Amino acid sequence: MNRALVRRLRNDYNSRSAYNSVPPDPVGSRYDMPELPEVETTRRGITSSLLHKPITAVRVRTSQLRWPVPGQLGRILSGSAFERIERRAKYLLLNNGKGTLIIHLGMSGSLRLVPADGPAGKHDHVDIVLADGQALRFTDPRKFGCLLWHEGPIAGHPLLQHLGPEPLTDAFNGAYLKRLSRGRKLAVKSFIMDGAVVVGVGNIYANESLFNAGIRPSRPAGRISLGRYELLATEIKQVLQNAIDVGGTTLRDFTGGDGKPGYFKQSLRVYGRGKLPCKVCQTPLTEIRLGQRSTVYCQSCQT
Numbered sequence: 001m002n003r004a005l006v007r008r009l010r011n012d013y014n015s016r017s018a019y020n021s022v023p024p025d026p027v028g029s030r031y032d033m034p035e036l037p038e039v040e041t042t043r044r045g046i047t048s049s050l051l052h053k054p055i056t057a058v059r060v061r062t063s064q065l066r067w068p069v070p071g072q073l074g075r076i077l078s079g080s081a082f083e084r085i086e087r088r089a090k091y092l093l094l095n096n097g098k099g100t101l102i103i104h105l106g107m108s109g110s111l112r113l114v115p116a117d118g119p120a121g122k123h124d125h126v127d128i129v130l131a132d133g134q135a136l137r138f139t140d141p142r143k144f145g146c147l148l149w150h151e152g153p154i155a156g157h158p159l160l161q162h163l164g165p166e167p168l169t170d171a172f173n174g175a176y177l178k179r180l181s182r183g184r185k186l187a188v189k190s191f192i193m194d195g196a197v198v199v200g201v202g203n204i205y206a207n208e209s210l211f212n213a214g215i216r217p218s219r220p221a222g223r224i225s226l227g228r229y230e231l232l233a234t235e236i237k238q239v240l241q242n243a244i245d246v247g248g249t250t251l252r253d254f255t256g257g258d259g260k261p262g263y264f265k266q267s268l269r270v271y272g273r274g275k276l277p278c279k280v281c282q283t284p285l286t287e288i289r290l291g292q293r294s295t296v297y298c299q300s301c302q303t
């Protein structure tokens with residue numbers, strides 16, 4: 001990766017315009033933005049078709065995504081194969097032994113396997129062509145996603161180096177949240193959505209897990225007890241795991257031709273239900289803006 005790009009990534013990250021602070025809810029696509037469960041489902045969906053399969057070419061139709069697609073990507077990947085396909089936060093990390101292709105789906109991106117000789121649509125920006133006649137296709141109408149190449153330890157990449165723990169690991173728990181929140185006046189919902197605290201708790205999952213834990217989203221983070229943080233950490237894990245499980249079972253097909261893979265609607269208890277009755281106590285749910293994000297809670301169940 002060239003120095004100018006590293007500098008730009010670092011500046012973008014520091015100005016908080018990178019993916020750890022994605023813009024406010026996009027109008028009309030509130031259920032579609034890929035969150036951690038969709039990215040994990042994508043990872044699982046593409047792995048078997050992609051792993052150890054020789055790459056023959058890369059077709060870049062649009063290089064102007066969130067950051068430019070490296071011009072040498074075809075030369076870099078051709079003749080190699082991905083040996084590891086991992087995820088960190090909402091970044092997919094495809095390693096071919098020489099380096100890592102970092103893919104972020106942005107606000108509207110998707111990946112799927114298609115026949116390599118099939119026609120490409122307007123938003124099909126990149127194909128990674130495999131020797132078996134298939135291609136991994138990156139599609140992204142809003143072009144806020146990215147493909148970047150990185151050699152060397154991935155943890156040191158400017159987009160990844162400041163990320164907090166993965167929510168589904170033991171490192172993320174109530175004691176950790178309690179310790180990190182000490183003295184902080186920030187609303188607890190904004191606190192758990194901060195990627196430096198914990199990654200992958202998007203707006204939907206923050207709303208849902210706070211409801212399940214009975215915690216009001218606007219409560220100052222520093223004024224929540226250890227016991228309530230333990231409950232919150234458990235609920236965050238549960239909500240994300242449920243979404244991954246739903247993704248795994250409702251997923252149509254990553255080799256199919258139509259639609260977006262991996263994005264699924266779940267039964268939500270508060271998100272998108274402002275003014276509707278609480279599913280527990282029937283009180284009309286309250287909707288506010290918190291940190292520019294739609295926030296829905298029950299005045300009676302959440303304190």
Ligand SMILES: [Zn+2]
Nearest residue numbers: 278281298301
């Ligand atoms: Zn209620």
